[in-house]
Amino acid sequence: xxxxxxxxxxVTLSEEAFLTINCTYTATGYPSLFWYVQYPGEGLQLLLKAxxxxxKGSNKGFEATYRKETTSFHLEKGSVQVSDSAVYFCALxxxxxxxxxxxxxxxxxxxx
Amino acid sequence: xxxxxxWPATLVQPVGSPLSLECTVEGTSNPNLYWYRQAAGRGLxxxxxxxxxxxxxxxxxxxxxxxxxxxxxxxxxxxxxxxSDSGFYLCAGADNNSPLHFGNGTRLTVT
Numbered sequence: 405x406x407x408x409x410x411x412x413x414x415v416t417l418s419e420e421a422f423l424t425i426n427c428t429y430t431a432t433g434y435p436s437l438f439w440y441v442q443y444p445g446e447g448l449q450l451l452l453k454a455x456x457x458x459x460k461g462s463n464k465g466f467e468a469t470y471r472k473e474t475t476s477f478h479l480e481k482g483s484v485q486v487s488d489s490a491v492y493f494c495a496l497x498x499x500x501x502x503x504x505x506x507x508x509x510x511x512x513x514x515x516x
Numbered sequence: 517x518x519x520x521x522x523w524p525a526t527l528v529q530p531v532g533s534p535l536s537l538e539c540t541v542e543g544t545s546n547p548n549l550y551w552y553r554q555a556a557g558r559g560l561x562x563x564x565x566x567x568x569x570x571x572x573x574x575x576x577x578x579x580x581x582x583x584x585x586x587x588x589x590x591x592x593x594x595x596x597x598x599x600s601d602s603g604f605y606l607c608a609g610a611d612n613n614s615p616l617h618f619g620n621g622t623r624l625t626v627t
Contacts, residue, residue: 438615447520447606447618448560493560497615504550504608504616508559 406431410494410507417484417514425479425510427468427494435496437461437470437477442491442509451479451492484514518543522607522619529626535580535594537622539607542588547609549590550616551582554604566590602626 411426429435436455440448452461457472466481477494494507519542529535541547551563562575564582572582579598583591590607607619 436615440616440618445621445623447522447620448608448616449618450615453615495616503562503565504610506560 406435406496406498406505408494408496408505408507410492410510412510413491414511414513417512419486419514419516420483421514423479423481423484423488423512425492425494425512427477427479427507429475429477429494429496431475431496431498431505433498435498437468438495438497438504439466439468439477439479440493440495440506442493444490448493484512486514486516488512489514517614518547518609518611518617520607520609520617520619522605522622524622525620526623527625529597529624531599531626532596535592535597535601535624537592537605537607537624539590539592539619540588541590541609544588544609544611544614546587547611549584550608550610551590551592552606552608554606554621556603560606564592597626599626 407430409428438453439451441451442448452463454461454470460469468477468479491509491511493509495504497504521540550565552560566572566584580594602625605622608616610616
């Protein structure tokens with residue numbers, strides 16, 4: 405079945421550091437890929453998405469590129485802020501938006 | 517775009533008591549609806565999903581049930597809560613034009 409593997413957290417960075425959160429996937433067909441963010445005590449918000457190979461999703465300074473050859477969708481940001489502290493989930497859906505498979509989430513803590 | 521409403525935001529219930537969590541959707545028709553559970557420090561577990569009124573698919577055997585009495589209403593229930601039912605419950609919806617949108621969740625503590 406479909407699966408998503410994320411790097412274990414927590415990740416602790418100083419403000420303005422470079423962020424990478426790794427995500428790899430296994431899926432049949434051609435999945436769409438997503439990053440969701442969950443701030444403390446809240447639901448998940450869609451951060452960015454990519455629907456086909458080589459697409460780059462971007463939002464709020466975050467980027468991720470759909471790499472079919474390495475089955476990866478790593479999340480990056482050039483300079484993190486304290487307000488980016490949250491849990492980040494990589495996810496995929498294959499065959500429309502019927503069911504979404506999530507990774508286990510990576511907690512990011514940014515310290516001033 | 518669609519908006520997912522969930523309530524209550526927090527709930528403390530004794531073991532053996534019933535449960536009813538409600539989710540409603542605005543801004544779309546005939547969405548796919550989902551209930552997820554997030555246990556402390558863990559990822560998201562899909563509990564139920566529904567592609568239409570009265571159509572419920574269960575992903576894992578458990579003490580909970582779901583119902584969809586109206587197109588934009590999705591209810592999570594239990595007849596008798598267990599301690600292990602504690603967690604953060606998230607309702608989500610998706611349609612053909614958009615990926616999953618989540619509600620703000622319900623924090624359930626079973627004591």
